[in-house]
Amino acid sequence: MAKVVDARGLSCPGPVIKAKSAIEALTSGEIVVLVDEEVAKENVWRLARSYGCMVDLVEEDGEFRLTITKSDEQK
Amino acid sequence: MSNTWQISADWKEKFPPVVITAGFILGVVGGILVKLGNPPNMGFCMACFERDIAGALGFHRAEAVQYLRPEILGIILGAAISTFFGKESFARSGSSPAVRFIIGMFVMIGSLVFLGCPTRMVLRLGGGDGNALFGLGGFITGIGTGTMFLHKGTSLGRSYKEKFNITSLIMPLLAIGGVILIFMRPPFIFFSEKGPESVHAPIPFSLGAGMLVGILGQRSRLCFAGGIRDMILFRSPHLLSGLVGTFAGVFVINLIFGFFKPGFTGQPAAHNNQLWNFLSMALVGLGSVFLGGCPFRQLVLAAQGNGDSIITVMGMITGAAFSHNFMIASSLKGVQLGGIVSVVLGLIVCLSIGLKARER
Numbered sequence: 001m002a003k004v005v006d007a008r009g010l011s012c013p014g015p016v017i018k019a020k021s022a023i024e025a026l027t028s029g030e031i032v033v034l035v036d037e038e039v040a041k042e043n044v045w046r047l048a049r050s051y052g053c054m055v056d057l058v059e060e061d062g063e064f065r066l067t068i069t070k071s072d073e074q075k
Numbered sequence: 076m077s078n079t080w081q082i083s084a085d086w087k088e089k090f091p092p093v094v095i096t097a098g099f100i101l102g103v104v105g106g107i108l109v110k111l112g113n114p115p116n117m118g119f120c121m122a123c124f125e126r127d128i129a130g131a132l133g134f135h136r137a138e139a140v141q142y143l144r145p146e147i148l149g150i151i152l153g154a155a156i157s158t159f160f161g162k163e164s165f166a167r168s169g170s171s172p173a174v175r176f177i178i179g180m181f182v183m184i185g186s187l188v189f190l191g192c193p194t195r196m197v198l199r200l201g202g203g204d205g206n207a208l209f210g211l212g213g214f215i216t217g218i219g220t221g222t223m224f225l226h227k228g229t230s231l232g233r234s235y236k237e238k239f240n241i242t243s244l245i246m247p248l249l250a251i252g253g254v255i256l257i258f259m260r261p262p263f264i265f266f267s268e269k270g271p272e273s274v275h276a277p278i279p280f281s282l283g284a285g286m287l288v289g290i291l292g293q294r295s296r297l298c299f300a301g302g303i304r305d306m307i308l309f310r311s312p313h314l315l316s317g318l319v320g321t322f323a324g325v326f327v328i329n330l331i332f333g334f335f336k337p338g339f340t341g342q343p344a345a346h347n348n349q350l351w352n353f354l355s356m357a358l359v360g361l362g363s364v365f366l367g368g369c370p371f372r373q374l375v376l377a378a379q380g381n382g383d384s385i386i387t388v389m390g391m392i393t394g395a396a397f398s399h400n401f402m403i404a405s406s407l408k409g410v411q412l413g414g415i416v417s418v419v420l421g422l423i424v425c426l427s428i429g430l431k432a433r434e435r
Contacts, residue, residue, distance in 0.1 A: 008233065009167070009169075009170070009233030009234045009235055010230065010233055010234075011170060011231065011234065011366070011367030011368075011383070012298075012301060012367040012368060013225070013301070013304065013305065013308060013309075013367070014225075014230055014367075016305075016308075016309065017225055017226075017308070020309065036236065037165075038161075038163050039296055042296075046088050046311075046313065047309065047311075049085075049088065050088070050309075050311070062165070062236070
């Protein structure tokens with residue numbers, strides 16, 4: 001079960017800080033980041049891409065679920 | 076490994092054209108508004124202009140600075156229109172609103188001791204005002220201090236979506252009301268007859284310029300505090316490129332119009348008490364980090380329906396009224412004792428909030 005980071009409702013740059021520490025703590029595998037704002041979604045997406053991670057995005061009822069996958073080479 | 080930006084990130088994500096363009100246009104339009112009649116280096120200033128609105132509504136009695144600034148009304152309308160068409164309209168609130176009100180007051184007080192919000196600080200730099208360099212130094216220091224708190228877990232808490240999307244109507248409706256009042260000019264709305272705010276660009280231009288900048292600001296997420304904050308926190312130049320764009324835009328237009336006058340003395344609507352230029356903007360930087368954005372960004376978020384930002388803007392307008400009623404705001408002559416006391420108090424309050432509001 002992937003770790004879930006609930007960053008819903010946090011103002012800038014809260015979601016990115018939470019996502020960043022979760023990505024860094026991860027050696028390889030998946031984490032899920034939950035956000036509920038367009039801006040937070042864009043920022044977390046950009047952060048994950050900057051680490052070279054794969055990002056899968058699902059939108060549901062105005063909330064976003066970003067599944068971030070880090071492989072061994074992307075440490 | 077480095078936890079910073081990696082080569083794999085696309086350059087467009089680092090230096091996004093939309094953010095650079097938004098900043099550049101803000102700078103250019105800011106210069107043009109001065110040409111059309113706004114006070115020098117004051118094409119846009121969230122602090123000065125919200126202060127003018129506070130004056131127009133009679134919240135303070137500084138007769139020289141009372142004007143229902145169409146730029147602010149335009150920014151609200153532009154951001155609201157952009158939000159509507161971007162289908163981003165939402166109402167949310169609940170992240171320590173009263174604390175945000177207080178921080179908003181102090182961000183305004185800091186800005187009026189320096190004589191400009193972060194946006195005007197950049198416009199002043201682009202006009203050659205060397206005093207703004209000390210403001211910039213303080214602003215970076217304040218933001219750096221704020222990011223240290225963020226690292227330690229400081230947060231004003233979560234906001235929540237509201238059940239009904241009413242909050243997102245508040246600012247646009249207030250702005251429409253403001254536009255009607257500008258044109259009707261009823262006797263209970265004050266308009267300066269002399270002083271810096273009696274000279275201004277023609278209303279339709281100011282309103283249109285504000286709307287353009289409001290749309291661009293909403294689309295690009297332009298934020299003057301966020302630019303420096305993200306650079307310190309994540310080594311991400313994404314938002315900083317907007318600040319650089321603004322500087323470039325106003326610098327170019329100032330050169331064209333012959334407004335560029337480098338120096339420290341005799342700068343328009345500025346003083347050269349550098350210690351307080353530094354400390355007042357440190358307060359603005361620190362407060363803006365806790366709020367999640369600079370005064371311009373707060374205005375845009377308020378227009379989008381963020382109730383916490385609406386409360387912040389109300390706090391800023393209250394702070395402006397305090398600044399002029401209680402001899403806090405600076406003038407060309409320099410800082411006042413009230414300004415010194417208030418900036419120190421603001422720093423103590425904001426640092427205390429930073430220590431208290433730690434999640435872990």
